[in-house]
Amino acid sequence: MTLALDTLGRLESEAIHIFREVAGEFDRPVILFSGGKDSTLLLHLAIKAFYPAPVPFPLLHVDTGHNFDEVIEFRDRVVAQHGLRLEVAKVQDWIDDGRLEERPDGTRNPLQTVPLLDSITQHKFDAVFGGGRRDEERARAKERIFSLRTAFGQWDPKRQRPELWNLYNGRHRAGEHVRVFPLSNWTELDVWNYIEREGIELPDIYYSHQRDVFLRDGMWLAEGPWGTARDGETLLRKTVRYRTVGDGSCTGAVESDASDIHAVIAEVAASRLTERGATRADDRLSEAAMEDRKREGYF
Amino acid sequence: MSDLLRLATAGSVDDGKSTLVGRLLYDTKSVLADTLDAVHRASADRGLTTPDLSLLVDGLRSEREQGITIDVAYRYFATPKRSFVLADTPGHVQYTRNTVTGASTAQLAVLLVDARKGVIEQTRRHAAVLALLGVPRLVLAVNKIDLVDFDEVTFSRISKEFTAHATALGYTEDAVVQIPVSALAGDNVVEKSANTPWYSGPTLLEHLETVPVEPDPHDAPFRFPVQYVIRPRTAEHLDYRGYAGLVAAGTVKPGDEVVVLPSGRRSTVTKIDTADGELAEAAAGQSVTLLLADDIDISRGDLISVAGNEPTVTDELDATLCWLAEKPLRPGARVLVKHGTRTVQAMVTELRDRFDEQNLSSVDGPASLELNEIGRVALRLAEPVPLDDYSFSRRTGSFLVIDASDGSTLAAGLVGAPLPLLENGVESCSGGSAATPDNHALVSPGP
Numbered sequence A: 001m002t003l004a005l006d007t008l009g010r011l012e013s014e015a016i017h018i019f020r021e022v023a024g025e026f027d028r029p030v031i032l033f034s035g036g037k038d039s040t041l042l043l044h045l046a047i048k049a050f051y052p053a054p055v056p057f058p059l060l061h062v063d064t065g066h067n068f069d070e071v072i073e074f075r076d077r078v079v080a081q082h083g084l085r086l087e088v089a090k091v092q093d094w095i096d097d098g099r100l101e102e103r104p105d106g107t108r109n110p111l112q113t114v115p116l117l118d119s120i121t122q123h124k125f126d127a128v129f130g131g132g133r134r135d136e137e138r139a140r141a142k143e144r145i146f147s148l149r150t151a152f153g154q155w156d157p158k159r160q161r162p163e164l165w166n167l168y169n170g171r172h173r174a175g176e177h178v179r180v181f182p183l184s185n186w187t188e189l190d191v192w193n194y195i196e197r198e199g200i201e202l203p204d205i206y207y208s209h210q211r212d213v214f215l216r217d218g219m220w221l222a223e224g225p226w227g228t229a230r231d232g233e234t235l236l237r238k239t240v241r242y243r244t245v246g247d248g249s250c251t252g253a254v255e256s257d258a259s260d261i262h263a264v265i266a267e268v269a270a271s272r273l274t275e276r277g278a279t280r281a282d283d284r285l286s287e288a289a290m291e292d293r294k295r296e297g298y299f
Numbered sequence B: 001m002s003d004l005l006r007l008a009t010a011g012s013v014d015d016g017k018s019t020l021v022g023r024l025l026y027d028t029k030s031v032l033a034d035t036l037d038a039v040h041r042a043s044a045d046r047g048l049t050t051p052d053l054s055l056l057v058d059g060l061r062s063e064r065e066q067g068i069t070i071d072v073a074y075r076y077f078a079t080p081k082r083s084f085v086l087a088d089t090p091g092h093v094q095y096t097r098n099t100v101t102g103a104s105t106a107q108l109a110v111l112l113v114d115a116r117k118g119v120i121e122q123t124r125r126h127a128a129v130l131a132l133l134g135v136p137r138l139v140l141a142v143n144k145i146d147l148v149d150f151d152e153v154t155f156s157r158i159s160k161e162f163t164a165h166a167t168a169l170g171y172t173e174d175a176v177v178q179i180p181v182s183a184l185a186g187d188n189v190v191e192k193s194a195n196t197p198w199y200s201g202p203t204l205l206e207h208l209e210t211v212p213v214e215p216d217p218h219d220a221p222f223r224f225p226v227q228y229v230i231r232p233r234t235a236e237h238l239d240y241r242g243y244a245g246l247v248a249a250g251t252v253k254p255g256d257e258v259v260v261l262p263s264g265r266r267s268t269v270t271k272i273d274t275a276d277g278e279l280a281e282a283a284a285g286q287s288v289t290l291l292l293a294d295d296i297d298i299s300r301g302d303l304i305s306v307a308g309n310e311p312t313v314t315d316e317l318d319a320t321l322c323w324l325a326e327k328p329l330r331p332g333a334r335v336l337v338k339h340g341t342r343t344v345q346a347m348v349t350e351l352r353d354r355f356d357e358q359n360l361s362s363v364d365g366p367a368s369l370e371l372n373e374i375g376r377v378a379l380r381l382a383e384p385v386p387l388d389d390y391s392f393s394r395r396t397g398s399f400l401v402i403d404a405s406d407g408s409t410l411a412a413g414l415v416g417a418p419l420p421l422l423e424n425g426v427e428s429c430s431g432g433s434a435a436t437p438d439n440h441a442l443v444s445p446g447p
Ligand SMILES: Nc1nc2c(ncn2[C@@H]2O[C@H](COP(=O)(O)OP(=O)(O)OP(=O)(O)O)[C@@H](O)[C@H]2O)c(=O)[nH]1
Pocket: B011, B012, B013, B014, B015, B016, B017, B018, B019, B020, B054, B067, B068, B069, B070, B089, B090, B091, B092, B143, B144, B145, B146, B147, B181, B182, B183, B184, B185
């Protein structure tokens, strides 16, 4: 047995350490869980951190209503399998009672912020685990592992606390909370390599399959509850897979034959596009799209 | 050879740190097409004819508006030889706390100077911070060498001046390497430059790929701060009681005799558990769960140590602080100290001296410690805590100083006096008395 940890071992150990710090220092932590690959990985690491005891936190899904059926089915199956408690905050409920208004472009990703903050307040969550990684985007590359949010859920990137060694400062005042990112130092390739090593199950849509899609803004979008092809756009049957899973109205599929984990790893390693650049319309809005959403309280 | 190197940039504002990081990423083809397109577009919008590579790392709106770095950016890239975790830190003196953040986990720092300006105040401040934190190796990148006509004499003069300074801070000559570079044009970053025929050393990347990285010393005494007690209370694991944590130093095996501190109770490790099964041995950096032979009271905040080579348990200590808050520290201040997994109330009973990082001297009995100043203090703790010297064990010799009222982090704390020049006679709390500690802070890094 070699004692030096390899890259994945080191990342796993760091994430487990972070989960245990939060369990030791906070009263009401929650894990954001959508059923996507990063949150599935997050849950897998949480389970390992507290083994053989159950995960001492509930899960929270901010549901845009623009979901892929396979992902929701997967989400519910995982929750049942591990005997976890899942809170769902439905964007639709906020729209129905007038707290939120549907956007003209029909996209609901930006609408997740209010239900998220309302749920945090309602349940008095004081630590919120997210699956964000620094390699996703250059505003995320600036975020601490423990990231303090004001009572309004806001991130102030100019006033982040120093984060020294692996000593995390989770102190906060009443009403404030801390976002915690155990996957901060993972790259997309690390995530896939780890998923392979651990044999972690994911929703099928991460692997290649046939789907009716149409081209909009250079991305292959699927039809769904969020709408379908407009005039001038044609539905085509393509072999695709998803690299990220978010609101169906703005998450694009990539053309791919990668039908298993090995093929996905080869594809990610060779990719010339970042996962967000390839598949997320919401990040293409402006140079600072992600920073602006984060400042408002987005994940 | 280690497959991973953690490095941080340092140096004064505008010396070219972010451009250098952008250049490293660009020339190692670590930038994906859509990211690069965005940088090309943003550069063109700003009226530039060549892409501004610092935009690859300066990810915040106000950073791009002001053309400076405000907070650390973490970037990950790999070559066939090694993987790199790179922290690009700000040079502006106002954001020194963020430089400390980036450097606290670094195994190597690339300290930049502008060839036109040479070693300046901020260069010396950062060098002191790096030495204090124990970053084991330095690269002095003499940048903007294109702006001094690739002049060898300028390079030699700056190199000499800096190396003398670094040596005075405790670095050996082997630990410091000097490279003439142009981050803007790429000279000697990844590609060897035709403009510096007088320079025969490695390019920056060659050096980063081959520089030895000190592994965690395996012969260090075992230290294990308890994070959490795992008690499933399920039918299957009715009597299970495991102590979860990350091995801070040394190694542990079932059968090892241990002491729980501060209580001093002894027991034997019966099992090292993980979700993947039991381990025959665990080493520094591993997250595991320990089971002990005896049913003793252990909770978060306790430290499990090898028996016979224990840290000092004390409620009084001498420490060095790097003060990171706007409001100054004055004697008598009440603060919180977070050490390992334990947070205790503390009082700063005395400011012993302030380190003058410009002249490498110390000023006795200062009235206060101001933002970014380094000084030695005496602390009294509300309860005894097991402490090692920082220069002996980075993970169990470091602590945070926290403001009890608003929770902000006020200072980076290091047990003892890791800067050699600060050792003027006062005995520090000497941890791990039985083993010979490194006489210097330049040990392998924490996480
Ligand atoms: N001529 C020349 N200009 C350079 C070189 N490296 C950087 N610059 C320029 O120097 C300026 C500052 O560069 P940055 O990379 O932002 O400097 P920095 O050290 O990251 O600054 P802070 O992060 O704010 O401390 C920019 O205009 C760069 O284009 C170089 O090697 N040669």
